[in-house]
Amino acid sequence: MxxxxxxxxxxxxxxxxxxxLSRLKIFxxxxxxxxxxxxxxxxxxxxxxxxxxxxxxxxxxxxFFFFNSITMLFYAxxxxxxxxxxxxxxxxESPLTEAFKMSLTLFSMALPMVVILFLVFPRISFEKxxxxxxxxxxxxxxxxxxxxxGSEALLVPSKKVVMEVLFDEMIxxxxxxxxxxxxxxxxxxxxxxxxIYMKKSSALKPTINPKTxxxxxxTLYPHWKKWIYMLDLPLDHPKKSKINxxxxxxxxxxxxxxxxxxxxxxLQYRTPLVLEKGERSDALYVDRKxxxxxxxxxxxxxxxxxxxxxxxxxxxxxxxxxxxxxxxxPKPMNMEHLSDAxxxxxxxxYCVHFAATFATMARLSHIPARIVTGYKASRKNSVQNYLxxxxxxxxxxxxxxxxxxxxxxxxxTATASHVIYDDQTGGVVDNSSEEKNAVVQTVKLxxxxxxxxxxSWILEYSRYKQMTLLKKxxxxxxxxxxxxxxxxxxxxxxxxxxxxxxxxQCQDDALCAMRPLLKKLAKKGLxxxxxxxxxxxxxxxxxxxxxxxxxERINTLYHHIRYADQKDKATLSELRETIGDIK
Amino acid sequence: xxxxxxLAQILKEVKSKATPYLFFVMIVLIGLFFQAxxxxxxIVYLALFFTFSLAMASxxxxxxxxxxxTISLLSHHRAFSKIPSTLKIVLKNxxxxxxxxxxxxxxxxxxxxxxxxxxxxxxxxxxxxxEKRGRADMGLVKLFSRFPLPxxxxxxxxxxxxxxxxxxxxxxxxxxxxxxxSSSLTGEQNDFEGLRRxxxxxxxxxxxxxxxxxxGEIQSKQFDYVEKMRTLQFxxxxxxxxxxxxxxxxxxxxxxxEIKRINFAIKMPNQKLESKxxxxxxxxxxxxxx
Numbered sequence: 001m002x003x004x005x006x007x008x009x010x011x012x013x014x015x016x017x018x019x020x021l022s023r024l025k026i027f028x029x030x031x032x033x034x035x036x037x038x039x040x041x042x043x044x045x046x047x048x049x050x051x052x053x054x055x056x057x058x059x060x061x062x063x064f065f066f067f068n069s070i071t072m073l074f075y076a077x078x079x080x081x082x083x084x085x086x087x088x089x090x091x092x093e094s095p096l097t098e099a100f101k102m103s104l105t106l107f108s109m110a111l112p113m114v115v116i117l118f119l120v121f122p123r124i125s126f127e128k129x130x131x132x133x134x135x136x137x138x139x140x141x142x143x144x145x146x147x148x149x150g151s152e153a154l155l156v157p158s159k160k161v162v163m164e165v166l167f168d169e170m171i172x173x174x175x176x177x178x179x180x181x182x183x184x185x186x187x188x189x190x191x192x193x194x195x196i197y198m199k200k201s202s203a204l205k206p207t208i209n210p211k212t213x214x215x216x217x218x219t220l221y222p223h224w225k226k227w228i229y230m231l232d233l234p235l236d237h238p239k240k241s242k243i244n245x246x247x248x249x250x251x252x253x254x255x256x257x258x259x260x261x262x263x264x265x266x267l268q269y270r271t272p273l274v275l276e277k278g279e280r281s282d283a284l285y286v287d288r289k290x291x292x293x294x295x296x297x298x299x300x301x302x303x304x305x306x307x308x309x310x311x312x313x314x315x316x317x318x319x320x321x322x323x324x325x326x327x328x329x330p331k332p333m334n335m336e337h338l339s340d341a342x343x344x345x346x347x348x349x350y351c352v353h354f355a356a357t358f359a360t361m362a363r364l365s366h367i368p369a370r371i372v373t374g375y376k377a378s379r380k381n382s383v384q385n386y387l388x389x390x391x392x393x394x395x396x397x398x399x400x401x402x403x404x405x406x407x408x409x410x411x412x413t414a415t416a417s418h419v420i421y422d423d424q425t426g427g428v429v430d431n432s433s434e435e436k437n438a439v440v441q442t443v444k445l446x447x448x449x450x451x452x453x454x455x456s457w458i459l460e461y462s463r464y465k466q467m468t469l470l471k472k473x474x475x476x477x478x479x480x481x482x483x484x485x486x487x488x489x490x491x492x493x494x495x496x497x498x499x500x501x502x503x504x505q506c507q508d509d510a511l512c513a514m515r516p517l518l519k520k521l522a523k524k525g526l527x528x529x530x531x532x533x534x535x536x537x538x539x540x541x542x543x544x545x546x547x548x549x550x551x552e553r554i555n556t557l558y559h560h561i562r563y564a565d566q567k568d569k570a571t572l573s574e575l576r577e578t579i580g581d582i583k
Numbered sequence: 584x585x586x587x588x589x590l591a592q593i594l595k596e597v598k599s600k601a602t603p604y605l606f607f608v609m610i611v612l613i614g615l616f617f618q619a620x621x622x623x624x625x626i627v628y629l630a631l632f633f634t635f636s637l638a639m640a641s642x643x644x645x646x647x648x649x650x651x652x653t654i655s656l657l658s659h660h661r662a663f664s665k666i667p668s669t670l671k672i673v674l675k676n677x678x679x680x681x682x683x684x685x686x687x688x689x690x691x692x693x694x695x696x697x698x699x700x701x702x703x704x705x706x707x708x709x710x711x712x713x714e715k716r717g718r719a720d721m722g723l724v725k726l727f728s729r730f731p732l733p734x735x736x737x738x739x740x741x742x743x744x745x746x747x748x749x750x751x752x753x754x755x756x757x758x759x760x761x762x763x764x765s766s767s768l769t770g771e772q773n774d775f776e777g778l779r780r781x782x783x784x785x786x787x788x789x790x791x792x793x794x795x796x797x798x799g800e801i802q803s804k805q806f807d808y809v810e811k812m813r814t815l816q817f818x819x820x821x822x823x824x825x826x827x828x829x830x831x832x833x834x835x836x837x838x839x840x841e842i843k844r845i846n847f848a849i850k851m852p853n854q855k856l857e858s859k860x861x862x863x864x865x866x867x868x869x870x871x872x873x
Binding site for chain 1 (some may be wrong): 594623624625626628629630632633634635636637640641643644679680681682683697698729731732733751857
């Protein structure tokens with residue numbers, strides 16, 4: 001045994017340092033060594049030893065490393081529950097249901113303690129170790145930094161969740177829920193793309209309305225690209241990311257796993273009144289020869305409207321006058337002359353067509369324009385202050401530059417006169433199926449909200465969150481009261497669970513129905529003797545309390561139930577009611 | 584306030600003691616702690632906290648499992664020194680909660696009660712052994728349980744407030760040997776007045792062998808003196824060497840006389856004990872307390 005221990009000990013040389021301890025490797029090494037030792041010992045002594053007995057438990061503990069998700073959380077708790085259940089079942093030698101109830105009782109008693117320990121146990125500020133299996137490998141789509149217009153357009157009506165946003169306060173109005181992705185300047189006929197180079201955010205900050213500042217926390221699912229989506233207009237950027245002059249935030253590497261970050265944005269803002277070198281020319285560049293009809297219309301607008309904002313309004317009027325239709329299934333258009341084709345011929349398209357055409361018209365009208373792609377969320381996908389952004393929310397809009405206002409957002413699809421919702425037939429969707437879907441969608445939303453809260457407050461609970469919580473408890477009396485109230489409710493539920501689970505099962509309906517009466521009489525000092533029959537006891541009670549005439553009726557009912565061939569629920573109910581009437 | 588008082592009472596009544604399994608639990612807690620602490624892994628933190636809290640919760644449940652149980656004496660067999668006797672006690676559950684995995688033990692014996700129903704009772708037989716004769720207390724009965732989880736064991740000692748007299752150890756020569764040695768009491772072996780049916784307690788010397796040879800019912804010799812008188816006379820001073828041996832010898836003869844329904848009288852130094860006047864237990868008690 002000493003030799004074995006020495007061998008195991010030597011194998012760990014080099015592992016016993018802080019770095020070694022902080023890696024998964026040492027636990028795996030320890031476990032493997034223990035298993036080797038256990039098996040060797042068993043082979044030599046031909047006896048089952050304690051190391052073999054505990055090794056499944058240790059393997060189980062190791063499995064806690066594998067995955068960090070809600071599934072893993074439930075797995076870990078289930079394993080614990082089953083372990084306790086099996087222990088109790090063996091000890092109690094009773095039906096499994098009883099052992100199950102006892103396990104539930106233990107867990108309900110333990111829960112308040114777990115909550116308190118989890119919230120207040122000191123945490124360290126290490127970065128979470130990055131090992132274990134990675135989940136969420138499926139990349140999200142909807143935004144990829146370019147805007148295709150032809151058949152390669154990235155039309156994704158999928159409901160896959162791109163990100164979850166938890167606002168500190170109320171969710172802002174729908175018309176402000178724009179999450180910025182890319183800024184596109186270059187019209188390459190069938191697609192638009194960004195400028196080759198954009199500076200980092202300039203020293204000039206946007207002018208904002210402080211009352212419209214919002215803070216939020218985003219859980220972004222992997223999309224294998226570097227964009228981090230922030231609500232328009234972002235005021236800062238998360239760690240390990242950078243922001244450029246177009247207020248686009250990008251991460252240091254491709255986002256290949258779930259990323260959680262905090263954000264702060266202003267809903268009302270004015271961007272700096274400065275354009276980068278070359279930006280104006282990029283934002284004004286348009287090939288008039290490609291869009292003769294659009295150019296003619298733009299010339300008219302220029303003639304009739306002097307100022308930039310009047311020209312922008314005129315463009316909007318033009319779009320509205322063209323009776324455009326919003327549809328996710330437009331007919332193919334001539335990409336070479338998209339603006340003309342969309343505005344004057346086809347008149348059916350979706351956000352990319354609207355945005356591209358609008359930007360083209362703006363440039364033809366000598367207004368610098370750029371397209372912004374990202375996501376446009378909707379409050380219909382929200383629960384309380386929790387908002388879901390899906391792939392189908394991918395969107396494109398336009399920003400026009402005004403000398404006195406900076407870059408201003410324009411929702412180009414708002415100029416559509418008609419909207420076709422159904423993706424398949426182009427017809428209007430049946431209302432009844434929409435209603436059913438709405439219920440399902442609401443349930444799904446609440447489910448996702450619960451999932452997000454569990455992930456946010458349990459899986460991702462950190463020292464920072466702990467400090468924030470404790471600080472809030474100390475500073476905000478109302479929050480402290482709410483917290484204490486919630487804890488008291490939890491303790492009460494725990495006690496209720498304990499009482500309910502430990503309640504004696506009723507084997508005899510008639511006898512159980514008589515219990516309240518026995519308790520009432522016991523309070524008056526009248527106790528039923530163990531050797532006494534119920535009839536004798538009731539007669540004795542009647543002799544002592546002659547005014548309580550119900551006792552006679554109770555005697556009749558009780559014995560009727562007792563000796564009846566079949567269960568008479570009506571008589572049982574009458575018995576209970578009669579007992580209840582006795583004061 | 585009432586709950587706190589009840590809790591205090593529970594803690595006072597039911598004691599606890601760590602078991603070797605606690606060592607295993609500690610290792611698990613330490614292991615989980617290192618895992619959670621070094622890797623900032625919340626699932627492991629939860630596993631750690633649940634393990635700890637379950638251990639704490641089981642401490643309360645274990646105490647509740649024994650709290651309130653009462654023990655009362657039902658009956659006990661005659662206790663002779665150095666001979667195991669049986670003690671019957673009643674374990675009672677005064678409330679509706681079912682109790683599990685209780686071990687009931689005294690100095691000598693232990694019995695398991697796997698399950699005790701709510702408001703139920705269970706009769707338990709325990710062996711007891713007393714080394715010396717004389718007045719003795721029933722002693723403590725210990726209720727012990729490792730329910731629900733085995734890292735801590737709970738126990739409760741209940742004094743059975745009852746004392747008894749331990750009788751002398753019945754040993755020495757048998758009654759038949761005594762009778763065969765003393766011819767004035769039984770007459771010659773061949774001077775028998777009649778035959779009677781064979782009784783299992785009859786020694787070989789009493790058997791009338793011709794009845795066996797004949798193949799019929801076995802018969803025993805009947806001595807007229809013993810049958811007529813049926814009162815044996817025992818003398819304390821002459822039956823053995825020392826007082827303890829004498830008491831043991833007399834105890835044995837008293838028991839044999841009881842079985843055979845033979846009257847006897849014991850001549851003690853200060854008194855005479857007659858079976859016609861005193862019951863066997865009274866006589867044994869006097870012998871036990873001598």
